[in-house]
Amino acid sequence: MGFRKRLLWGATFASASSLWLVPSALAQSVDSRIETGRTLDEIVVTAQRREEQIQDVPLAVSAFDGSAIESLNARDIRDLASVVPNLVISKVAIGPSMTQVSLRGVNSQDPEKSFDPAVGVFIDGVYLGTSAFNLLDTFDLERVEVLRGPQGTLFGRNTTGGAINAIRSSPTGKFGIKAKVTVGNFERLDAAAVVNAPIVEDLLALKIAAFVNTDGGQWKNPSGGATGAEDRWSTSTRLRWTPNTDLTIDFTWDHAEDDSELTPYIPLGVAAATTLPYRITGVPPTPATILAASPPDRFCTIAGGRCRQTDFSFSNVTDPHRMDAKLDAYTLNGDWKLGESWTLTGVLGYREAAENVYIDFDGSNLTVFNVVRSQDYEQWSAEFRVASNFDGPLNFVAGAFHFNSRYALRQAIKLDVAMVSPIPALGLAYANASGDEDNHRAKTTALFAQADWSIAPDWTLTLGGRVSWDDKRIRTKFVGSPVGMPPTRAAYSVSQGVPANRPVTSSGGASESWTEFTPRVSLKWRINDDLQAYASYTRGYNAGGFSGRAGTVLDVTTPFNPEHINSFEAGFKSDLLDRRARFNVAVFYNDYEDKQEEAIQPGPPPTFTSTTVRNVAGARIMGIELEGTAILSDSLRIEASAGFMNAEYTDYKGFVSTAQYISTPPQPAGTLLRADLSSLKLRRVPEMTASFTPTWEAPLADGFLTARATARYVSEQYAEFFNDPRGRIPGQTFLDASISYRWGGKDNDRMSLTLFGENLTDEQDTTSFTNSIVDFGTVASPRLYGLTLQVNY
Template sequence: MNTFRIGLLTGTLLTGVLGSQAAFAQQNEEASADEDDNVIIVTGRLRGDEAVQDVPLAVTVVSPEQLAAQGALTIEDVEGLSPNLVIDPVGAGPGGGAISLRGVSFEDIEKSFEPTVGVVIDGVFIGTNTAQLTNAFDFEQVEVLRGPQGTLFGRNTIGGVINVQRSRPTKEFGARGEVTFGNFGRRELNGVLNVGDGDVFGLKLFGYDREFDGFYDNVTLGVDAGANSNTNIGATVLIEPTPALELLLTAEYSEIGGDPAVSSLSASTDVLCVLFANPNPVPPNTFNLIPEQCNRNLDEDLYTVFANELGSIDFEETALSAQINWDIGDLRVTSITALRDSDERVVQDFDGTSIPFFQTDRVQDYRQFSQELRLSGEFNEGLSGVVGLFYFENEYQLDQTTTLPGGAQVNPFTDHEVESFALFADFDLDLTDRLRLSAGARYSWDDKEFTRILAPGVQFSNAVSFEEFTPRVSLDFDISDDTLVYGSYARGYRAGGLNGRANSPSAVATAFGPETVDSFEVGLKNSFLGGDLILNFAAFLSKYDDKQEDVVQATPPGSANPQETVTLNAASAEIKGLEVDMRANLFEGFSLTASLGLLDADYENFFIDLNLDGNQDPGEDASTRQLRRAPDVTFSVAANYEVPVSDNSELDFNVSFRTLSSYQTTIVAAPGNFGANDPRGLHPATSDLSAAITYTFYTGEDSRIYARVFGRNLTDDTGLSSALPVAGLFTFGTGIPPRQYGVALGFEF
């Protein structure tokens, strides 16, 4: 891709021009920076450091201490710490996640689709669901910004942003390290080393290595299944020749491995079970081979799997970024240039049974390049904000071999390219000492090209372009120094595109348009007892239009198959909700955090034109189905108590409880009931009780050693994590991780 090389050259030249001056970029981003430990800092609005209580935005800030106290592994563990947030792993994509925020969700690992909730790591947007669930050891903090984000971050998102900030080089000699051992063969090593001259130069080396044997029992092969491994090494260089200039260069390499185990959830309605698990097989020359592998329960049966092929994940990625900030008076010029290049191969037995029925071997290359330029700060007395431009492109090639019943194989090839450009701005205007108006806007242009080779000599191509204007406005008022009330409106946009799984000329030719979310929000932020008690509320209404959904419909006359799956703007929805965030320091050494999310999400329209006649006939109304990953209730509470043992040691006790109501993970219709979701995709209501005890011995003013024992899901609450029925052929799913426990030993100096 020529523009890919041009963009990389542009970013390199920009780095060279500004690198001699270095920069100031998102400094002091600690979760509880400032001189007051009760002041929590948020940087997601790109205004520098702002107290979270002064921001007219629904945002949850998660510190690394909160994650570490739970024996946390990845971004996935942020789930219980923010209201209305659901994160489920997706095994078919290395490090992939199905992230839902305020009922706006997405789970597809095909790289032709864009995430609805963006994951941004050190200012770099991750363009696919792959490799989103990164390790949490080196996090400085995580910010969960709820609702559409397009005027603040480089890439527009309609559901929200999980903004991850890793630690910065300290420019002084120091190190942190931790080793963890747990059940299911968990072995993990994390480390960070800092060196520097204490003034201008700093170098941070970081890395982790993790092994996990998996919690499934494959009785066909006689082995544990669901293993995963993750290795990451990298370095960040900080150069700061003057207090106003800074250059951050990061290079890292990652590997992800394992096997993507799935459970057989096929039932007597699926073709697989009709052919091979029926006492009277159809046709008569088939056999009753897998009776015990069909019609299974959705709890303890999930953890016994039957795949005849273990499967494998091989993923390698190189990531480079250059972040430059230049402080000019009250303004900051920021440049973020980033390149990510990955190769992956995933072999998976999707049907999950002991007979070869549907297996895939997916080999793909993915590259993304992004360039963001911003000018932010105080433009005039009482007027602050950010203006910027963003360029993003990615391309991937997918060579997939699918093995069908009887050993027949198909080998489609996909080549997909995206080029996007956007201008955005967001400003705050002080109308009075207590009243502030905020307004922003974004204009986005997206171009996509797609080629699909279904067989030698059978090639189809398509190209689409989109552009969209998305505004934002809010008004906030300081009722007192400790109470802020605000109201806001924002529109989010996700570009349309082309279905990377299209397997017919008609599906290749079928493009889908953009989807939008109009979000209305009111909030109240309260601080009591000198900041020892924080209590924040947000209520919202989201109008979800032209919602992109995968639908199964008839193919045009003369097609090889009678039906196909296409992505269409088939639905609209209304989502209402209430959110509560609470933090309290009740007495010396004891703190409490809690969150509550209430959600009411319903389709307003969902029309699937099964017979392609252009009319909504009886049996084509799917609006009574449930939105995916939109639980009615999410709740969490965590208590932490620090008890001094001696003058230089302490014990920390952490207990957390989180629960969420049931929710659907599949949009596929129930057998015989077109208006309901397939019940096999229902994630049950679950609770997770976790606890940890940490002993810390301080060996110096800035050094310590510690030991931690932890347990997660102590009540062993198990059940279905997710499921996917595939075109009436078979159904597979995954289970909720059962009880886990372990010990961690660490040091810091």
């Protein structure tokens, strides 16, 4: 289905929904067809750094309170993607609790810490500077807000796609406990608890939360290696000090450890060329027939036919494929009411993490391509802002922000020389323990302000802006195998870690600074108490920096500049049927400037190329988003969402290497050819996402029985930059369902028992693909089911 047809379908859906709501509203006063006393909850969000009703905020926001999050039966925030339009969240199998988030088609694919995520993730107001440890557990979350579109004014850099703003529960100052245990298939056993207690009544309160998630792995492994078994735990301690009614200060300490196995990689090599969808425009040095294609995978052709694996239920990894990661985080939140009209808010955060990750990239029972990555990371940030609460026509929020991070990476590989040289046979010689070491530092300082001005009755003009000063530095060195470590079969295993005293083959360093201004203009029209329309312009940017994954010192130390998005959005929000129905629509147009994308540069033997990041492309993304909720009776509630996008490169000219074309006869080693890459589809950008969720609830005996199901659809998307068919994720329909019974206490919430199932249709396909020295990828989780018992006292 083409985008125009999808857009037409969406417009039809919106029109049909509106037409249904109007006669229903008229009929309500005549024959009370919807007989219910229930109304939709008022949802309070902080999307504009102040507390507001979600329907009053002039931007696209999806919000979930604690009960809505619990109804997803999710371990982590990935399940938000099932009900938020144009949101894709993928787990990354290269580090602890690591994600790739794509929102409105804007994403950052590389998890290397020298790159910044394009969708900001915040926990209790603290910006998470890397994609590691940002796959947040859902148990203790009080609220999650998904802000769609650039948030550069109030949330800063690296929110060009949007922001995920998560807020955990606060100490109650009363004795209480919430605990749950979940058992499920694949030997799943999860446990979590939150304990509240007063220390000094009305002055000091304590909350302790903890969870542990374990399972036996979702993949069989006949070779006896990793199955993707999860083993992670976390604890959080929060103290709340309230010396008076105007001042609240929270201090939080978090500790997390992740000793899980990585999601197993599977071989995705092919014995024949794979055609790629772009046009080669350059003239090769040797006259030849040129085909845009990935050539056969060398591992596939020389390793006894270990080619593309089609059965996704098992893995054959035998070398180390796991992690050992620890995180400590400290957060200080404060709110001080300065009289009736002012509130001062401060957020201080410090996070430090240590990671050792062992990776079997070839996904086979042979030792072909193994890596150990040892990283130390720390960040600290501070934000202070003041918000007004005047009775008059003007209110504002203004503040200052500072962020500082640094990390050190030490990496070592074990690579079968047969992968890069035709001389030795497989399994005879290895490049042992060579690799690279990087030290990186990033700093950002910003000043921001946003004002809401009631320029006329029912009309509000919003003006905002942020000035950011960014500075980044990197030192890199490439190292060879340690002296005395010969290239033999058993000389080195990555499980031994990164050896010391490796000889330096090349090194260098660089620094760069940038200054950016990101404005926002919005106009809101309050049509009546239940309907508003708005239009806005916002500019966002992703920070510039250095490509820590590049293959030469020159490419690592050559900076790329910030990329920018000019975003135009319009929409309306409506509460109908005496607040028993809600329908919101947003349309948007994003214009990418100086887009950061992969660029292939000349490199040294044996690869002859280096893939890095440069500002080489332009793109546009346009779409529509629909969200609706209706209470049809005291027992039945329905929720639906749909997102439609059309994304394309407007300009992208670059080079391709022999890894992306086939020449007959072959070209000299290292020959790069010019190509027009603008016909490629942007990664992780499905044209359509949709969900439909009915929830039925009725009294039963001394409690309540609730049944819920979610059907969601995600259309075709590509996980790999060059749109290799092996990285194509087909359109998929997923079905999740649960049935729960809750009882006890005056609100029937003392105890609950929930039977749930996820991906009941057992949709399982690739979720990532990498064309490298070996071709490998990951696949989605199979059907999952389980039983949860929860108690609240």
